[in-house]
Amino acid sequence: GAGCxxxxxxxTTCKVTTINAAHDPNFGGISPEPIERNYGNSQRLLAKHPHDLCLVTDGDADRVGGMDGRGRYLSTHQLICLLLRHYIVNRKATGRVIKALTTTSMVDRMCEHYGLELVETGVGFKYICAEMLKGNVLLGFEESGGIGFPGHVPERDGILAGLMLLEMLAAEKKPLSTLLAGLAKQFGPHEYARIDTHFPLEKRGALMDFCKNQPPAKLLGSKLKDVKSYDGVKYVAENGSWLMLRGSGTEPILRIYAEARNQADAWKLLKLGVGITEKV
Structure with missing residues (x-):
C-alpha cells in the first residue's frame, strides 16, 4: 500500500503525509500488523504534527487500522462501526451485514436498530467471502481489520476501507471524537479486550468440550443467553457482554476475547477465561 x-x-484538497512507506521486507524493524503496540513512532509524530486521521495498513494493505489526528488509538471495532453507520446513513445502503464471531456486538445493536439482517461467521475472511459471493451484502468485516465492500472484489481491502473513512469525514464534516461519541450514546459503550496465551495443542479438544458442556451461569452478573460453539466457544450474556475462547489452528496458542461496557469488566471476563483454561 506504500504511496497509494x-x-x-x-x-484533491486532502493533504497526505506518508510514513513507513519504504519498500523493505523487514518493515524497518516494526511489525507490519495494524495494532496499537506497533504505532509508537506514528503516535509521536502525530502528537507533534496533528492531522485529521491516521490510516494504518498492514504489509499487503488488505487490513486497516487507525488513530485519530493526535495519535490516539482507534480499534478496528470502532472503524467497523463508523463505516457501517456511514454506509447506512450517508450512502443509504441496504443489504446483509456479515461479521466474524470476534467482532464487536455494537454491530448487532446497529443492525437491530436499522432493521438489517446480520450473519455471523467463523473466524477467517474466507467465511465472509463465501457470504459475499451469495450477494445482497452491505459490508463484511472481521476483528483483525479486514473489511469487504459490495460491488468490489469479494476480499478485504485496506486501501478502500481507508478511502471510505475519508469519505465519511468529508460527508459528516465532524471530528472523529464526535462521531464515536455519537455511536456510544446511541448504542451504548462497547469495550473490547483480548489476550493470547500458551495452551497445549493436545488439550485443545478437551478444553473446547469443557467450555461447551459446562458454561458459566452468568457473565458479570448477567444470565447467559447463548453459547456458540461452531468456531471455538463463545458465551453471550443477556446484557450483551461476551467471552470467547478459540485456539490457533497451527500453534499451541489460545486466544481469549471479551467485550463489556468498560475495560475493567472486559478484563474481568478475560480473567474468567483464563480460569476456565486452568480447569482442564
Missing part, C-alpha cells in the same frame, strides 16, 4: 493514498488523493 498519495496517488489516489492527488489533486
Amino acid at each position: 493514498f498519495d496517488e489516489l488523493l492527488a489533486g
Whole structure:
C-alpha cells in the first residue's frame, strides 16, 4: 500500500503525509500488523504534527487500522462501526451485514436498530467471502481489520476501507471524537479486550468440550443467553457482554476475547477465561 493514498488523493484538497512507506521486507524493524503496540513512532509524530486521521495498513494493505489526528488509538471495532453507520446513513445502503464471531456486538445493536439482517461467521475472511459471493451484502468485516465492500472484489481491502473513512469525514464534516461519541450514546459503550496465551495443542479438544458442556451461569452478573460453539466457544450474556475462547489452528496458542461496557469488566471476563483454561 506504500504511496497509494498519495496517488489516489492527488489533486484533491486532502493533504497526505506518508510514513513507513519504504519498500523493505523487514518493515524497518516494526511489525507490519495494524495494532496499537506497533504505532509508537506514528503516535509521536502525530502528537507533534496533528492531522485529521491516521490510516494504518498492514504489509499487503488488505487490513486497516487507525488513530485519530493526535495519535490516539482507534480499534478496528470502532472503524467497523463508523463505516457501517456511514454506509447506512450517508450512502443509504441496504443489504446483509456479515461479521466474524470476534467482532464487536455494537454491530448487532446497529443492525437491530436499522432493521438489517446480520450473519455471523467463523473466524477467517474466507467465511465472509463465501457470504459475499451469495450477494445482497452491505459490508463484511472481521476483528483483525479486514473489511469487504459490495460491488468490489469479494476480499478485504485496506486501501478502500481507508478511502471510505475519508469519505465519511468529508460527508459528516465532524471530528472523529464526535462521531464515536455519537455511536456510544446511541448504542451504548462497547469495550473490547483480548489476550493470547500458551495452551497445549493436545488439550485443545478437551478444553473446547469443557467450555461447551459446562458454561458459566452468568457473565458479570448477567444470565447467559447463548453459547456458540461452531468456531471455538463463545458465551453471550443477556446484557450483551461476551467471552470467547478459540485456539490457533497451527500453534499451541489460545486466544481469549471479551467485550463489556468498560475495560475493567472486559478484563474481568478475560480473567474468567483464563480460569476456565486452568480447569482442564
